Amino acid sequence: MLFRSENEIDKWRRRVGQNRGAVLSLSQVWALARRWYHDRMSPAYRGKSSAEAQSIFRALGLTGEFWLAPPA
């Protein structure tokens, strides 16, 4: 979900009863999108492993429990 401010996020969370998740700037999300999707149209693409996903998160400084992979 895209918002203009933290206040808007809080207002929306109260409205729908949603716990706070992770909040990134749109610039951070653009960096994430480039790393996540750049190879999606390659004929060689065979999906992304949890380890590859974690590597992308770490490279962007996205650490902590929210960004941890599910148990194998």
Place this chain on the structure above:
Amino acid sequence: MAVTTRDSDWQIRLFVYETLIATGAAPSLAMLAERFGLSLPDARHALRRLHDAHALVLQAGSDEILMAHPLSATPTDYRVIIDDVALYANCAWDSLGIPAMLNCDAQIEARHPLGEEAMRYRIAGGELQNSEDRLVHFAHPFRQWYDDIVDT
């Protein structure tokens, strides 16, 4: 549990993406069967394997393709205009995923979750523009993303 896919499944996946980008609509099961010389049951099994491998998302209880991330096969709150063609993204992240995937410029319009004025931003020359200080809220942690990918 790991999902076993076949190389031919991934060719089908790529065709799904190419069709969505070209037309804005996902190919039907019958179209895929004809394109790849498959029986309807074999085409259905290929789509199901791709769904189980998280390579695309089928409508619940259906053979229809709902999502091929970052693309949505149905209109959403995130409209991405590329060369005057409207594509739809599944979420704010995916609205940027489409130009990232296609390595192209894009104009994006996002409906506001609280009903305020729509938000517009664009990718030009590989740079995000008009992003101001907008924020993206991720509701679910990574470990839950595939529990309910539609809700995620």
